[in-house]
Amino acid sequence: MPGDYQISLSPDELPRKWYNIIPDLPEPLPPPIGEKQLAQLPKMMIKTCLGQEFSTERWIDIPDGVLELFERAGRPRPLFRAKALEKLLGTPAKMYYKGEFYSPTGSHKVNTALAQAYYAKQEGFERLTTETGAGQWGTALSYAASMVGLKCTVYWVRAVYRWKESRRNFMNLYGSEVFASPSPKTKVGKALFDKNPDHPGSLSIAISEGLEDAEGDPKAVYSLGSVLNHVIMHQSVIGLETQKQFEKAGDYPDVVISCLGGGSNFGGFAMPFMGDVLTKGKKIKFIAAQSQAAPNLQGEYKYDYADHGELTPQLKMYTLGHQTDFPPVKGDGLRYHGCSPIISLLRHLGYIDTVAYPKDEKYVFDAAEVFVRTEGFLPAPESAYSIAAAIDEANRCKQTGEKKVIAFNISGHGFMDMVGYDEVLHLTERTPIKEKVVAGG
Amino acid sequence: MPGDYQISLSPDELPRKWYNIIPDLPEPLPPPIGEKQLAQLPKMMIKTCLGQEFSTERWIDIPDGVLELFERAGRPRPLFRAKALEKLLGTPAKMYYKGEFYSPTGSHKVNTALAQAYYAKQEGFERLTTETGAGQWGTALSYAASMVGLKCTVYWVRAVYRWKESRRNFMNLYGSEVFASPSPKTKVGKALFDKNPDHPGSLSIAISEGLEDAEGDPKAVYSLGSVLNHVIMHQSVIGLETQKQFEKAGDYPDVVISCLGGGSNFGGFAMPFMGDVLTKGKKIKFIAAQSQAAPNLQGEYKYDYADHGELTPQLKMYTLGHQTDFPPVKGDGLRYHGCSPIISLLRHLGYIDTVAYPKDEKYVFDAAEVFVRTEGFLPAPESAYSIAAAIDEANRCKQTGEKKVIAFNISGHGFMDMVGYDEVLHLTERTPIKEKVVAGG
Numbered sequence: 001m002p003g004d005y006q007i008s009l010s011p012d013e014l015p016r017k018w019y020n021i022i023p024d025l026p027e028p029l030p031p032p033i034g035e036k037q038l039a040q041l042p043k044m045m046i047k048t049c050l051g052q053e054f055s056t057e058r059w060i061d062i063p064d065g066v067l068e069l070f071e072r073a074g075r076p077r078p079l080f081r082a083k084a085l086e087k088l089l090g091t092p093a094k095m096y097y098k099g100e101f102y103s104p105t106g107s108h109k110v111n112t113a114l115a116q117a118y119y120a121k122q123e124g125f126e127r128l129t130t131e132t133g134a135g136q137w138g139t140a141l142s143y144a145a146s147m148v149g150l151k152c153t154v155y156w157v158r159a160v161y162r163w164k165e166s167r168r169n170f171m172n173l174y175g176s177e178v179f180a181s182p183s184p185k186t187k188v189g190k191a192l193f194d195k196n197p198d199h200p201g202s203l204s205i206a207i208s209e210g211l212e213d214a215e216g217d218p219k220a221v222y223s224l225g226s227v228l229n230h231v232i233m234h235q236s237v238i239g240l241e242t243q244k245q246f247e248k249a250g251d252y253p254d255v256v257i258s259c260l261g262g263g264s265n266f267g268g269f270a271m272p273f274m275g276d277v278l279t280k281g282k283k284i285k286f287i288a289a290q291s292q293a294a295p296n297l298q299g300e301y302k303y304d305y306a307d308h309g310e311l312t313p314q315l316k317m318y319t320l321g322h323q324t325d326f327p328p329v330k331g332d333g334l335r336y337h338g339c340s341p342i343i344s345l346l347r348h349l350g351y352i353d354t355v356a357y358p359k360d361e362k363y364v365f366d367a368a369e370v371f372v373r374t375e376g377f378l379p380a381p382e383s384a385y386s387i388a389a390a391i392d393e394a395n396r397c398k399q400t401g402e403k404k405v406i407a408f409n410i411s412g413h414g415f416m417d418m419v420g421y422d423e424v425l426h427l428t429e430r431t432p433i434k435e436k437v438v439a440g441g
Numbered sequence: 442m443p444g445d446y447q448i449s450l451s452p453d454e455l456p457r458k459w460y461n462i463i464p465d466l467p468e469p470l471p472p473p474i475g476e477k478q479l480a481q482l483p484k485m486m487i488k489t490c491l492g493q494e495f496s497t498e499r500w501i502d503i504p505d506g507v508l509e510l511f512e513r514a515g516r517p518r519p520l521f522r523a524k525a526l527e528k529l530l531g532t533p534a535k536m537y538y539k540g541e542f543y544s545p546t547g548s549h550k551v552n553t554a555l556a557q558a559y560y561a562k563q564e565g566f567e568r569l570t571t572e573t574g575a576g577q578w579g580t581a582l583s584y585a586a587s588m589v590g591l592k593c594t595v596y597w598v599r600a601v602y603r604w605k606e607s608r609r610n611f612m613n614l615y616g617s618e619v620f621a622s623p624s625p626k627t628k629v630g631k632a633l634f635d636k637n638p639d640h641p642g643s644l645s646i647a648i649s650e651g652l653e654d655a656e657g658d659p660k661a662v663y664s665l666g667s668v669l670n671h672v673i674m675h676q677s678v679i680g681l682e683t684q685k686q687f688e689k690a691g692d693y694p695d696v697v698i699s700c701l702g703g704g705s706n707f708g709g710f711a712m713p714f715m716g717d718v719l720t721k722g723k724k725i726k727f728i729a730a731q732s733q734a735a736p737n738l739q740g741e742y743k744y745d746y747a748d749h750g751e752l753t754p755q756l757k758m759y760t761l762g763h764q765t766d767f768p769p770v771k772g773d774g775l776r777y778h779g780c781s782p783i784i785s786l787l788r789h790l791g792y793i794d795t796v797a798y799p800k801d802e803k804y805v806f807d808a809a810e811v812f813v814r815t816e817g818f819l820p821a822p823e824s825a826y827s828i829a830a831a832i833d834e835a836n837r838c839k840q841t842g843e844k845k846v847i848a849f850n851i852s853g854h855g856f857m858d859m860v861g862y863d864e865v866l867h868l869t870e871r872t873p874i875k876e877k878v879v880a881g882g
Binding site: 012174418 | 615863872
């Protein structure tokens with residue numbers, strides 16, 4: 001039957017409002033602190049985003065201009081039923097996955113990138129600055145800047161910058177400037193770069209560089225791709241679409257799973273469902289899939305900075321420490337010291353479970369391979385963590401016989417991450433006849 | 442207004458029948474010739490496909506099992522209105538592009554791959570063999586084989602095999618065996634390989650290898666991704682969807698453009714519209730965009746083999762000669778000596794215009810960059826030719842003031858082709874600060 005495998009929405013079914021969970025939280029969200037840094041916020045941030053950051057309105061209109069950008073980016077995105085995966089696992093569970101991998105740049109990050117670029121343009125800025133870890137956010141903002149007609153400067157964690165040449169070229173193609181971080185372009189970066197020009201960098205260092213760059217240029221504004229409340233809210237379009245799709249499918253999830261670094265993907269997918277739990281008495285198990293390289297939800301719930309250079313206010317969040325070094329992983333989008341204050345509070349109050357997978361990543365890439373061979377779509381390394389957690393849950397259902405409905409988000413595609421797949425799964429060694437590998441043939 | 446930028450279809454709007462243009466052709470299609478080779482066909486080909494190859498039925502039912510596979514692959518795919526590109530060009534033309542780039546493997550090739558894999562499985566085969574040039578067809582068949590539970594062996598033109606490591610690993614991930622061609626695995630290949638183990642290969646050599654491999658194994662069957670009538674017919678799902686989308690948009694194309702190598706993409710997109718011209722009196726200008734590296738539509742219209750080793754029957758087609766060597770281009774899917782007999786006949790009768798772009802590919806990659814910066818989606822190198830032709834046509838409209846409706850197909854995405862983009866556009870040189878490029882950081 002048509003619709004058995006893919007639940008689609010048309011552009012006129014795009015959500016018209018974002019969901020802001022703040023007024024529905026069981027406890028007030030602890031505010032950010034730090035007098036000096038808070039005073040800087042109006043200079044550092046896009047004004048509309050700053051307003052949204054502290055808004056207590058439950059529903060916030062998506063401007064027509066942003067809806068237009070969402071449609072151009074291919075939204076709404078389909079929800080797929082993973083029947084082939086279910087069959088292979090022999091699980092009584094029903095598994096559904098959201099297709100954020102249709103994103104023009106490869107991940108869910110475009111959702112907030114488009115909103116932020118739109119507002120920045122409206123406010124008269126000419127350039128966006130930002131940081132990126134896995135590269136997904138940098139590409140998304142490069143794309144969004146190009147769509148609305150802004151320049152864009154990206155500070156990219158050096159450890160990742162070096163091996164993701166294709167993604168770097170992709171950002172260049174959109175017209176962005178891309179620097180390896182720490183870079184000699186900023187004071188924060190130069191201090192570290194001068195000591196070690198090979199410094200692998202970290203997301204929190206790169207954030208400091210992006211902030212400092214924008215601070216020194218009145219035509220530029222900094223844009224953050226995760227953690228903050230307004231980012232989670234912009235991303236709620238994912239979960240809101242998914243809710244409409246479940247309604248069409250005549251189903252409702254018992255388990256909602258996604259990978260979590262700073263929280264934008266997990267938050268965007270899960271918060272609308274969390275709203276159902278908090279206001280409509282629904283019962284859902286939420287699972288945040290993380291890497292043991294940076295399992296921030298297993299850290300301490302306390303005030304900490306969002307960046308290495310302490311330019312941001314302190315946020316009450318689960319954190320592993322804002323100057324901690326983390327080992328590189330292919331799912332680099334999950335390698336960040338802190339978690340969104342909203343999600344941290346909900347975790348603190350027991351609404352969210354968490355799992356952290358080993359940092360050699362064999363387990364999650366094996367899960368991704370099973371997904372590729374059954375469902376056919378190629379997930380981003382970060383999304384492999386969602387898949388691993390969904391398969392674990394489906395296997396638990398097999399043991400207990402529970403017919404749970406499992407919803408998970410494939411936050412991005414892996415077309416530009418085959419080097420990572422190869423390093424973990426040794427795909428090249430599966431090639432039967434060895435060949436010289438030479439560029440240009 | 443919703444739908445201004447994206448015209449979507451839901452799974453229940455998927456076409457239920459393929460369009461076979463053969464009965465509507467203005468002249469009978471010249472049959473294939475070669476007694477020995479024709480006698481081999483029933484042993485070489487999937488039976489259902491062989492039947493479809495010679496069918497004179499106008500509409501052929503798409504089996505439910507294939508419709509299911511199409512839906513799992515994300516069909517139907519959206520049609521986008523390129524308003525930002527139109528605005529940049531300042532053209533009075535309306536430009537629409539079909540989003541085949543949403544394909545799980547990256548191109549339109551999945552459409553016939555899924556159909557062929559489905560029929561092969563039904564007929565009891567256990568393994569598919571094939572060739573690939575750009576790598577798109579090999580990936581598509583690897584995917585399709587994995588979806589229906591078949592093994593798959595791919596002979597890949599060595600010149601491309603060597604630089605597209607990610608795509609090779611992608612095929613490995615689906616479980617395929619992949620050999621650089623000419624390979625020592627077959628007689629045809631070994632003869633060339635022994636003389637020169639670095640032989641760059643060609644599509645027609647790789648076809649010979651795929652055919653020979655299947656011939657030697659009763660459980661295996663060969664699958665071809667282009668040229669043949671049944672392939673063009675399977676691909677008609679693209680144009681049929683697009684027709685429904687134009688109906689929804691209240692518009693109809695004056696110009697239909699797509700890139701053309703063997704003809705599967707051009708044929709799949711254009712033949713349903715050609716049907717309107719042949720049977721409903723519609724007037725449409727058709728443009729096939731090619732590379733000067735292998736402009737087969739500028740060759741001779743005559744009988745020729747589809748492969749280097751002369752294992753196939755001879756087909757009446759435009760050809761540059763089945764043993765000709767062509768210079769490598771990034772749009773490698775366009776590098777083939779012959780063009781589909783159906784399209785060749787229509788070209789011969791004056792229904793199709795053709796343009797061939799310079800083989801340094803600067804012109805088409807520049808067009809792709811303009812597309813990326815305005816529309817945001819990253820096209821495959823082959824699709825860059827479609828874009829260049831669409832932009833050329835839109836610029837002609839600017840000169841004449843004509844408000845033509847231009848439809849073009851983005852047959853695939855370029856996420857795995859950034860090396861090609863870089864080589865032509867020198868993207869790496871746009872990086873402001875040079876960095877050592879080291880794998881693994």
